[in-house]
Amino acid sequence: MSDFLLEAVHITKKFGDFAANDDVTLRLRPGEIHALLGENGAGKSTLVKMMYGALQPTEGELHWRGKPVRIANPAAARSLGIGMVFQHFSLFEALSVTENIALALPGKAGMQELSARIAAVSREYGLPLEPGALVADLSVGQRQRIEIVRCLLQEPALLIMDEPTAVLTPQEADQLFVTLRRLASEGCAILYISHRLEEVKTLCHEATILRRGKVVATVDPRRETAASLARHMVGVDVAVVSTRAGAVAGEPILTLDHVSLPADGPFGTALRDVSLRIGAGEIVAIAGVAGNGQSELFDAVSGERVDGLTGSITLAGQVCAGRGIKARRALGAAFVPEERLGHGAVPDFPLSQNVILTRFAVDDGMVRRGLVNLGLAGDVAGRVAGAFDVRTSSNDPEARSLSGGNLQKFVIGRELDRKPRLLVVNQPTWGVDAGAAAVIRQALIDLAEGGSAVLVISQDLDEIFAIADRIAVISRGELSEAKPTATLDREAIGLLMAGAHETASHDKAAS
Template sequence: MATSIAERPLVELRGVSKRYGDLLANDRIDLALHRGEIHALLGENGAGKSTLVKILYGVVEPTAGDIVWEGRHVTIASPVEARRLGIGMVFQHFSLFDQMTVAENVAVGLSGADSLKDVRARLVEISRGYGLGLEPDRAVWTLSAGERQRIEIVRCLLQDPKLIILDEPTSVLTPQEAEALFETLERLASEGRAILYISHRLEEVRRLCRSATILRAGRVVATVDPRARSAREIAALMVGSDVGEVKPHGPSGGGGEAALSLRHLTLPPAEPHQWGLKDIELTVCKGEIVGIAGVAGNGQGELFAAISGEQLAPRPENVIIAGRACGRIGIDGRRRLGAAFVPEERLGHAAVPSHRLSDNAVLSHHASGDVVRGGLVRFSAARRLARAIADTFDVRTPERDPLARQLSGGNLQKFAVGREIIRRPALLVVNQPTWGVDAGAARLIRQALVDLAGEGAAVLVISQDLDELFEIADRIAVIHSGRLTEARPRAAWTREAIGLEMLAAGEEPAEAAHAA
């Protein structure tokens, strides 16, 4: 009968479990996805979302349980098999190959025998059709996080899947782009495809999804209609207790003395496809949080590097920290002036993956503080420092002093931010403080930033997450193609106005390189 076919789920997980040693990553998970449904999968880091998704995509083999695909029991032994069934995946940690071009990256993820030329043509077509704007012949290592995510999305769409799994897909999009993606997803769902949507942005899930499965500690704790619940209720289900909101830091909001000033800061692009910086003007005062919004790859990385001293400015007076012109001073010199910096990449930039937390603590504290004395590292002090950071910022560690890579993203980010805040800096510059971090950790980090500003420090937050900036920033500026708008009070902005600034038509990066 037609009705029974329509009601039969496209895919059903029954009692799926996955055990890693002592850890039960998935504990008897039941999940059913129907054609035309956009279903959210919610949970904190470590709740078992990734494991479940990997099982569904054939990367990981379940220890127990059944997968029923279109009414048939199946074993999904590999991603190739998953794709053959009609399951497509957009990864959160990009499964891209840096040295290869966009077209090659897409082709390598397709199981068919299409020639690279055909793939390239279809890529251009789909990229244009969904407004994703990808150049097929660019090498991936020259692209921003946002552009990389779009490659993943196009790669998935090229397979014409029946089930699409998206892991945190909007974290790098402007509101307009996210809205366009939602429309795309709704269109895909109306074509009869099922979509499994993993996100920590609850407002977005409530906007897009009619059903949501919430995981906690490897178990399904609830399956709800997210539109019928408030974001706060859902967050409480995810973490098992009330998350609460970030408490504002009181009325100080600006007006203090300038802690950081950028004056006519101009940098040529370091690589041919980057923006460089163009005549940046910005002041961050004591006691305020200034947010910089923008789509990934518009000069945020360059701006961060110029402020931190990883990239020196042409003249000393381009960058003024604590009243001192320090454009030609390196990162240690700027730290000694009371500044602290948290870069975007947790693993590899903020922390050395294969080093212990105590060693990683030394890395940003060696120039100031007392972990290094007479050229020798005091390991006991470093371990105490790492412990203090972990205790203060609720960094959950599998052992006492683990390797950085053993931590989950949220915990490592708490460590990276905490490591700087614990020094009580007069100026803190953070790039993407909560990118890919769960709701609990994100709230803790935002609260810590707000508290730091409340104590009188100047805080500069570079973020692609507009919700975040509206929640914590006193003033907001927008960066696009290496130019920065004036920083205006939060109340003077609407989301739409920021979105328009983010998209403001700039010249092409190649032309910018010519001009420089």
């Protein structure tokens, strides 16, 4: 009999040619709080989804209490004793706490009895909850407690938590840690995903670190420093790529002065007092862990959201904080959002019509007297596809039929084809294969060489070090000062990314 509760043995998960998990092995003991660390896109979610039965591994197998097991779906996972608390809750706001939990439990339980059990469990584990309360009236922290109690009612042997503290106040987080330690002392294993390294150091017994789908280290976080954990996450084995020599910033193209913007929905992060200046001919990169205000920053710069924005934005010498995205494009700016399908491109439209999407207001002859020039749009689509090697199955295919890398080349190519003075791109190579990524990075460098300003928002530090002249880090909606790439190393950036904003200066002085 193995003394491991759950083992993932040589697990590989492929999406097409892309290996999200590559030969991953992870072992969990009963009573252990095990951290799963890694940058965004490192494959953490993919791995836990397989453990929870939401995905099936391409190769390798899972062992439960020493025996090979196939977890066909989340219900099967729950019946084994695996519970999961997702980062985004699935609760009905119009229903009460008890009703929400009843919906997720198998079989039919009496509401009275269930309420009593909820009250008992929540009291026992220090997760105060009022069973009759309406979810709509509860705070985010209280909603998370519902999800946890929901798992606890099924007496799990393993609890998976996906960034549980991302939505909590420090006090709520402390309370959660008490609960988790209590659970672990009772023999429940906890797999804990987090970006907050300090938290992992104090809470977890072991940490598995993923990078690009592979396990790069399994360490005891109590014996590591936040800096050393960060180094594992972002990688030290990859040499720091020196950037283009002698990039001297010309006249300022984009200036943000004390810009603030409210959060984009309940899981967003408000932008707080952000200042940034980008000159002609330079690439400035913004590093940071997802959900720290990147999409808000993109919205603020692009002009997709102007309501609620404070501070000033100057583009090519023109004040434009209150002007929308069309006006900013007319000033020579171009934008590429993170989400390709549905944001950067309309999935149902052929590429030619997707050209019109961002260029109807800036291209001569694209729209004449209200009529769209479909022929011209088709010419542009063909030109973009040719210049950026966009491989398509038919002449003018729908955007949704292109692979991620090809569509990204198209979406970036569509903007570069305009020769913009400023290009703002969020996650230029996210989910893109290595070949396409190289093409895209080269195109960004070429654009800057040609005298344009480029702002890259990315979570990929390798990419940032490869192309950026200056780097700033965004954390909890605040932006650090952009410093020349040569003066920074991964450790300093990793710490800033992990939220150690205040300690960063000491740390860098020490190194």
